Amino acid sequence: xxxxxxxxxxxxxxxxxxxxxxxxxxxxxxxxxxxxxxxxxxxxxxxxxxxxxxxxxxxxxxxxxxxxxxxxxxxxxxxxxxxxxxxxxxxxxxxxxxxxxxxxxxxxxxxxxxxxxxxxxxxxxxxxxxxxxxxxxxxxxxxxxxxxxxxxxxxxxxxxxxxxxxxxxxxxxxxxxxxxxxxxxxxxxxxxxxxxxxxxxxxxxxxxxxxxxxxxxxxxxxxxxxxxxxxxxxxxxxxxxxxxxxxxxxxxxxxxxxxxxxxxxxxxxxxxxxxxxxxxxxxxxxxxxxxxxxxxxxxxxxxxxxxxxxxxxxxxxxxxxxxxxxxxxxxxxxxxxxxxxxxxxxxxxxxxxxxxxxxxxxxxxxxxxxxxxxxxxxxxxxxxxxxxxxxxxxxxxxxxxxxxxxxxxxxxxxxxxxxxxxxxxxxxxxxxxxxxxxxxxxxxxxxxxxxxxxxxxxxxxxxxxxxxxxxxxxxxxxxxxxxxxxxxxxxxxxxxxxxxxxxxxxxxxxxxxxxxxxxxxxxxxxxxxxxxxxxxxxxxxxxxxxxxxxxxxxxx
Ligand code: TEU
Ligand code: CA
Numbered sequence: 001x002x003x004x005x006x007x008x009x010x011x012x013x014x015x016x017x018x019x020x021x022x023x024x025x026x027x028x029x030x031x032x033x034x035x036x037x038x039x040x041x042x043x044x045x046x047x048x049x050x051x052x053x054x055x056x057x058x059x060x061x062x063x064x065x066x067x068x069x070x071x072x073x074x075x076x077x078x079x080x081x082x083x084x085x086x087x088x089x090x091x092x093x094x095x096x097x098x099x100x101x102x103x104x105x106x107x108x109x110x111x112x113x114x115x116x117x118x119x120x121x122x123x124x125x126x127x128x129x130x131x132x133x134x135x136x137x138x139x140x141x142x143x144x145x146x147x148x149x150x151x152x153x154x155x156x157x158x159x160x161x162x163x164x165x166x167x168x169x170x171x172x173x174x175x176x177x178x179x180x181x182x183x184x185x186x187x188x189x190x191x192x193x194x195x196x197x198x199x200x201x202x203x204x205x206x207x208x209x210x211x212x213x214x215x216x217x218x219x220x221x222x223x224x225x226x227x228x229x230x231x232x233x234x235x236x237x238x239x240x241x242x243x244x245x246x247x248x249x250x251x252x253x254x255x256x257x258x259x260x261x262x263x264x265x266x267x268x269x270x271x272x273x274x275x276x277x278x279x280x281x282x283x284x285x286x287x288x289x290x291x292x293x294x295x296x297x298x299x300x301x302x303x304x305x306x307x308x309x310x311x312x313x314x315x316x317x318x319x320x321x322x323x324x325x326x327x328x329x330x331x332x333x334x335x336x337x338x339x340x341x342x343x344x345x346x347x348x349x350x351x352x353x354x355x356x357x358x359x360x361x362x363x364x365x366x367x368x369x370x371x372x373x374x375x376x377x378x379x380x381x382x383x384x385x386x387x388x389x390x391x392x393x394x395x396x397x398x399x400x401x402x403x404x405x406x407x408x409x410x411x412x413x414x415x416x417x418x419x420x421x422x423x424x425x426x427x428x429x430x431x432x433x434x435x436x437x438x439x440x441x442x443x444x445x446x447x448x449x450x451x452x453x454x455x456x457x458x459x460x461x462x463x464x465x466x467x468x469x470x471x472x473x474x475x476x477x478x479x480x481x482x483x484x485x486x487x488x489x490x491x492x493x494x495x496x497x498x499x500x501x502x503x504x505x506x507x508x509x510x511x512x513x514x515x516x517x518x519x520x521x522x523x524x525x526x527x528x529x530x531x532x533x534x535x536x537x538x539x540x541x542x543x544x545x546x547x548x549x550x551x552x553x554x555x556x
Contacts, residue, residue, distance in 0.1 A: 001272070001273060001321060001322075001483075002273050004254075004278065006046075006047065006094075006254050006278065006279075006363065007322060007363065007482050007483070008472065008473065008478050008482045009046040009047050009094075009363060010044060010045050010046055010047070010363075010364055010366070010469050010472060010473075011045065011046070011047035011048070011049060011256075011324070011363060011364065011365045011366070012040065012043075012045035012047070012048055012049070012365070012366045012367075012368065013048075013049045013051065013199075013329060013330070013365055013366065013367045013368060014033060014048055014049065014050050014051065014368055015028075015051045015330050015367075015368055015419075015420060016028050016029070016030070016032075016033065016050055016051060016053050016075055017051075017061065017062070017074075017075075017420070017439060017440075018368070018420055018421060018422045018423055018433070018438075018439075018440065019032055019033060019036070019368060019423050020032030020033065020035060020036055020423065020425070020433060021422075021433055021434035021435075021436075021438070022035060024434065024435050024436050025074070025434075025436065026434050026436045026437050026438040026439050027074050027075075027434075027438070027439050028075075028422070028423075028433070028434075029074070029075050029076050029080075030053065030071065030075050030076035030077075030080035030081055030083075030084050031076055031080055033048075033050070033084055034080070034083060034084050034087050037084075037087055037088060037091055037093065038091070040093065041091045041092075041093060043371070043462075043465075043466060043469070044466060044469035044470065044473070045093070045366065045469070046092070046093060046094060047093070047094045047096060047196070047254070048088065048093055048094070048095050048096070049096045049097075049098070049199045049256070049365070050095065050096070050097055050098060051098050051330055052065060052097075052098045052100060053071050053072060053075040053076075053081070053097075054066075054067060054068055054070065054071065054072060054100075055067035055070045055071070055072045055073075056072055056105060057105055057107050057168065058072075058074075059105070059166055059168040059169070059388060060165060060166055060168070060169060060388055061330075061387075061420070062098075063098075063100050063165070063169070063201065064103070064104070064105035064106075064107075064166070064168050064169045065100055065104050065105055065108065066104070066105040066107040066108045066109075067108070067109075068104075068186045069186065069189065081193075082193065085193060085194045085195060086194070089194065094195075094196035094197070094254065095194075095195045095196060096195060096196055096197045096198055096199055096254060096255075096256070097190060097195055097198055097199075098198065098199050098201055099187065099198035099199065099200045099201060100201040100202070101172060101183050101187075101200075101201070101203075101206070102164060102171060102172065102201065102202045102203065102205040102206050103163065103164065103165060103169040103170055103171045103172055103202075103205075104169070104170065104172060105168060105169065106154070106167070106168045106169070106170055107168075110122050110125045110126075110172075111125075111126065111170050114126050114128065114153075114161075114170075115153060115154050115155050115156070116155075118153060118156060118159055121178065124173060124176045124178070124179070125172060125173055125176060125178075125179045125182075126161050126162070126170050126171065126172065126173055127161060127162035127170075127171055127173055127208070128153055128159055128160070128161045128162075129150075129159065129160055129161075129162075129212075130158060130159060131150070131152075131158060131159060131160040132158055133157075136214075137150050137160070138150070138160075138211075138212035138213075139212040139213060139214060139215070139229070140214045140215060140217060140222060140223050140224055141215065141223065141224055141225075141226045141228070141229055142219075142221070142223035142224060142225055142226060143163055143164055143165060143166070143167075143226060144164060144165050144226060144389070145165050145166045145388055145389050145392045146392030146393070146395060146396055147167075147223075147392070148223060149162050149163055149164060149226060150162060150163075151163065151167040162208075162212075164202070164205045164226055165202070166388055171205070171208075172206075174206045174207065174239050175208075175210070180239070180242065183243075184243070184246045184247050187243075187247040188246075188247055188250075188251075191247065191251040191253060196253065196254050197248070197251075197253035197254035197255045197256075197278070198253065198255050198256075199255075199256050199258065200255055200256065200257045200258060200277060201258055202258055203240070203257050203258060203259060204230055204236065204258075204259055204260065205226075205230070206236065206239055207230075207233045207234075207235060207236035207239060208229065208233060209229045209230075209232045209233035210233075215228050215229065218292075218293075219293065220399070221399075225292065234266075236266070237266060237269055237276070240269075240270075240276035240277075241276060243276065244276050244277075248277075253278075254278050255277040255278050255279075256277060256278065256279050256280065256281065256324050256365075257270060257271065257276065257277035257279070257280040257281070258280075258281060259277075259280045259281070260281075260283055260287070268319075268320045271317075271320060271321045271322075271323070272320040272321030273321065275320070275321060278321075279321065279322055279323055279324045279362075279363060280323055280324065281323065281324045281326055281365070282313040282317070282323035282324060282325055282326065282362055283326070284309035284310070284312050284313040285301075285306055285309045285310070285313075285326075285327050285339075286326065286327065286328070286329075286332055287309075288301045288305045288306065288308075288309045289301040289305065293396075293400065294393055294396040294397060294400065295393040295396070295397065295410050295411065295413075295414040296393070296396065296397035296400055296402055296406075296407065296410045297400075298410075298413075298414070301338065301339055303339075303494075303495045303497065303513035303514060304494060304495065306339065306356070306497065306513070307491065307497045307513075310356065310360050310497065310499075311486075311488055311491070311499075313360070313362070314360065314361050314362075314486045317361065317362065318361065318485075318486075322361070322362050322363055323362045323363075324362060324363050324364075324365050325357045325358075325360050325362040325363065325364045325365060326357070326365045326367070327339065327353060327357055327370075328367045328370060328419055329365075329367050329419065330367070330416065330419055330420055331416050331419075332414075332416070332418075332419060333376050333413060333414055333415070333418040333419065334369075334370075334374055334375050334376045334418055334419055335353055335370065336349065336350045336353060336370075336373055336374075336375060337375045337376035337418070338376075338413075339353060340353070344515045344548075344549070345375070346549070347373060347460070347461050347464075347533075348533050348534065348547075348548075348549040348550065348551075349549040350373040350461050351461055351464045351533035351551055352511050352512075352513060352533060352549050352550075352551040354370070354371070354461070354464060354465055354468060355464075355468060355509070355511065355531065355533065355551045355553065356497060356509075356511055356551075358468040358469075358471075358472060358481075359468075359481065359499075359501065359507075359509045359553060360486065361484075361485075361486045361501075364468075364472075366465070367419065368423055369419070369423055369424065370465075371461065371462050371465040372424065372449055372450065372451050372454050372460075372461060372462050373449060373461045374419075374421075374423075374424060374443065374449060375443065375445060375449070376412075376413075376418040376419075377415075377417055377418050377420075377421045377440075377441060377443050378412075378443070378444070379408075379412045379415070379417075382394055382408055382411065384441070385411065385412075385415055385417050386417055386420075386439075386440055387415055387416040387417045387420070389416055390411050390414075390415040390416060390417065393410070393411055393414065394407050394408070394411045397410050397411065417440060420440055421440050421441060421442060421443050422434070422438045422440065422442050423451075424442070424443065424445075424446040424449055424450040424451065425450060425451050425452060426450050426451065426452035426453070427446065427447045427450055427452065427453065430442060431443075431446035431450060432450070432452070459535075464531075464533060467531055468531070471530060471531060471553070476505070477505065477507070477530070479503045479504055479505075480501050480502070480503040480504060480505045480506075480507055481501060481507070483503055484500075484501035484502050484503035484505075484507070485500070485501070485502045485503070486499050486500070486501055487499060487500040487502060489508060489510075489523070490520065490521075493518075493520070495512065495513050495514040495516075495518070496510065496511065496512060496513065496518060496520060497509075497510075497511040497513055498510045498511065498520065500556075505555060506555070506556045507530070507553060507554065507555055507556070508522070508523070508553075508554045508555075508556050509551075509552075509553050509554075510544060510546070510550075510551070510552050510554070511550075511551045512546040512547070512548060512549060512550045512551070513549070514548060514549070515548040515549065516548050517545065517546060517547055517548060518546045519543050519544065519545055519546070520543065520544040520546060521542060521543050521544075522539075522542045522543065522544060522554075522556075523556070524542075524556050525542065525556070526539070526554050526555070526556060527554075527555045527556060528554070528555040529552060529553075529554055529555075530553040530554065530555055531551075531552065531553040532550075532551070532552045532553075533549070533550060533551040533552075534547060534550050537550075537552060
């Protein structure tokens with residue numbers, strides 16, 4: 001593996017709308033991020049991924065872009081963005097933007113022009129088909145956000161267009177070289193501005209299985225999960241290669257692909273030395289309890305599921321490159337609320353999860369608030385949920401026969417709003433996020449869980465994350481933590497996640513992922529305890545006597 005600057009770094013995802021508000025409108029903004037750069041530097045993060053800040057009607061929180069070349073006024077101006085890039089650079093922080101090119105917004109000029117003249121050049125930017133009421137649809141695929149992927153083209157009763165996500169997010173037609181050129185131009189324009197790269201959204205969707213056809217229905221709606229099409233489609237590599245050659249490679253950009261349904265045989269090409277992307281997210285933990293029918297169809301993830309997920313990711317990546325470690329993001333519930341039973345949730349368990357994410361082979365991505373242990377947002381009514389996907393999953397659960405209360409419970413467990421509530425800076429009004437009512441409710445636990453409190457408390461979760469960052473950057477250990485082999489240790493011991501990291505040094509990471517105490521035999525004597533989420537560590541004749549949720553990094 002060719003060594004790259006980013007291998008030893010720590011990345012942090014900012015959800016701008018909920019990060020920090022400076023102009024008192026209840027919405028986070030770019031000047032807010034600029035103001036916090038010194039803090040982020042002090043914390044130790046090197047790469048900042050910004051969820052979309054482009055112009056957008058915000059139907060899908062910015063993942064519906066109406067102008068790729070401008071900043072939505074709610075976040076600031078292009079000048080603010082230039083300043084953010086500059087100020088970040090001064091501090092040696094790399095900015096990466098979200099690249100959403102599978103689809104745009106139905107308010108984008110391209111789509112408006114396509115509606116005006118579907119047979120003209122912009123009609124070819126999208127997938128538009130003729131359709132008369134009563135006809136069979138070209139495919140029976142179900143969009144990610146529920147319902148058919150087809151909708152009537154505005155202003156045309158006899159035409160329909162394709163959308164993988166919400167109907168306000170028409171898919172761009174990558175088969176069309178003119179469209180591809182437009183996208184490449186835009187991508188290079190941003191790279192010229194000095195950003196270091198992109199997180200590449202939903203990219204697996206750009207290749208369709210053409211000509212469109214029907215698939216066996218998988219539910220009573222007669223539709224079939226869109227993922228099935230992607231299992232059949234081949235040749236996405238041609239586009240991704242072109243994208244890499246034309247845009248990413250000339251700038252040596254750092255790119256992280258959101259690749260969540262892959263054809264096994266093609267995947268090694270996605271990342272690594274010659275990959276289409278520098279890295280891709282390792283979604284094994286996040287996907288560990290997902291059902292195929294919808295959110296309601298999930299199972300509770302166990303510590304042993306997480307263990308399996310961690311080793312599966314490593315086995316998959318080890319000969320190819322480095323994946324990006326995540327256990328939450330803006331599309332998922334808060335990891336600590338999801339993976340630790342509510343009545344056992346405290347800072348020890350939160351530290352354990354953070355420790356695993358940092359010590360697993362891969363580049364750690366922290367989602368804003370993870371470092372202070374932000375938890376799921378409590379909801380009391382489905383109407384209080386903003387996220388579009390939550391509402392469609394609620395309907396799916398009801399249709400599957402769940403009672404409104406059961407459906408509501410499922411949705412509150414998975415809702416994307418859980419992780420989108422404003423950042424909890426301190427215990428003052430509105431959690432120090434804003435001076436006014438924010439766009440989404442603040443978690444009422446902000447008086448207890450907030451950054452200010454944790455920075456002041458030496459044994460806080462935040463300080464533990466800081467130690468993890470410092471350890472990764474400690475010259476003595478960088479090689480072992482970034483490049484060292486990961487070898488499972490006592491994998492058969494239930495609720496214990498343990499592994500070696502081996503390079504010039506040998507580390508043993510041990511997590512007692514349960515509330516009960518546990519004994520773990522050591523393979524050899526300990527040279528040093530590098531990190532411990534508790535004040536003490538009991539050892540009796542080469543056996544660790546771990547407390548519930550104890551997590552340690554040992555040097556052997
Ligand atoms: O997500 C891709 C994706 O497939 C989603 O369906 C994801 O599985 C879902 O959000 C879970 O509820 C990306 C973005 O991360 C997401 O925020 C966008 O909504 C989506 O693309 C469309 O751009
Ligand atoms: Ca604002």
